Amino acid sequence: MDSLEFKVFSLCNEISLNKIASHFGINKKYRWEESLTLKEQHLKGVMPVPENKSAVIFPFGTIVFINMIHNEIVDLVDYLKRIDRNLSAASYDFFDDYVLEVGGKASGINYDRMAVSTLQDYQLELLTIVLAKSVSLDRVETDISNLLDEVETIVNQLGKGKLGFKDEKLANISSRILGFKFDTISYIMLLDKPDITWENEEAEKLHKQLSHLFELNDRYEKIQAKSETLMDITQVFTSLGHQKRGNRLEWMIIILITFEIFLTLFEFAFLK
Numbered sequence: 001m002d003s004l005e006f007k008v009f010s011l012c013n014e015i016s017l018n019k020i021a022s023h024f025g026i027n028k029k030y031r032w033e034e035s036l037t038l039k040e041q042h043l044k045g046v047m048p049v050p051e052n053k054s055a056v057i058f059p060f061g062t063i064v065f066i067n068m069i070h071n072e073i074v075d076l077v078d079y080l081k082r083i084d085r086n087l088s089a090a091s092y093d094f095f096d097d098y099v100l101e102v103g104g105k106a107s108g109i110n111y112d113r114m115a116v117s118t119l120q121d122y123q124l125e126l127l128t129i130v131l132a133k134s135v136s137l138d139r140v141e142t143d144i145s146n147l148l149d150e151v152e153t154i155v156n157q158l159g160k161g162k163l164g165f166k167d168e169k170l171a172n173i174s175s176r177i178l179g180f181k182f183d184t185i186s187y188i189m190l191l192d193k194p195d196i197t198w199e200n201e202e203a204e205k206l207h208k209q210l211s212h213l214f215e216l217n218d219r220y221e222k223i224q225a226k227s228e229t230l231m232d233i234t235q236v237f238t239s240l241g242h243q244k245r246g247n248r249l250e251w252m253i254i255i256l257i258t259f260e261i262f263l264t265l266f267e268f269a270f271l272k
Contacts, residue, residue: 004124005067006098008131010139011077011090012061020057023083032059033189035129038076046079047072060189061086061139062132094139098131100124109209122196122203129194130210137219144226147176151233173234 017030024042036057043050047068055076056064065073081087100123101115108115116123151173197204211217 002102004100004102006096006100006127006131007065007068007070007073008062008096008098008135009065009073009077009092010062010094010132010135011092012086014086015057015059015061015063015080016084016086017057017059019084020080030059033192035059035132043076046076056128056132058132058136060132060136062136064128064132094135094142096131096135096138098127100127109213111213120202122200123206125196126194126203126207126210130207130214130216133189133216134214137216137223140223141219143176144223144230147173147230148226151230173230 017034017036020038021028021030021036024038026036026042030036038055038057040050040053043053043055047053053065053067053072055066055068058064063077065076068076077087077090081090097112099113100119101113102119103117104115105117106115107117114123114127193207194203197207
């Protein structure tokens, strides 16, 4: 029985597939929904033993490494950093491991292992895609939780009667919230099914099974709900900020009118 070992890392927000493809002599223009696979022939100049190893690179910042140990992964990422600056701040915090067993008598799928009697191309493709999306969601989930903590601090300040946040901070928070929506819908392509699922009924069943196993739809819906909640809170902050500035402006107008009346009375009383 053979096995393929997957190590999946969400390294950054975006990777330029066309830059990497061009560097390795792959003459193809990649669209956003596609992935780039570096095979043995591409890895010969990067690692000493590239046999039976590959890396599948997704544009939303995630790479699936197949049959590579940690040192080989770090070496490959360091090499790719020279090609794409998006990887310069690559982080290894979000990752997952998975094993695909081929040739055994029993078939089945669980959270860390999938067993098949005969490997089909679509099985490898779908497993790679779902693993990449799942780990990318880990990064988005962590980022949005951190943002919720940040917003909670502002809410606590409001509870103490403080309204000291700046427009720039609100704009930054709103931008990050919209970024989460864009990441999950466009970057990670959670609403899109792989093309193979439209052509192959068995592929469609496997994709549904894997998506359910890794709870992709449920996690996506939770991110969307948290994003909507955060946006609602931000709108409240914005309204309060506008009201505060409006009150300040009204007081300034009152002070100016009072000062003008004082000057008029002063002139009438002492300068005539």
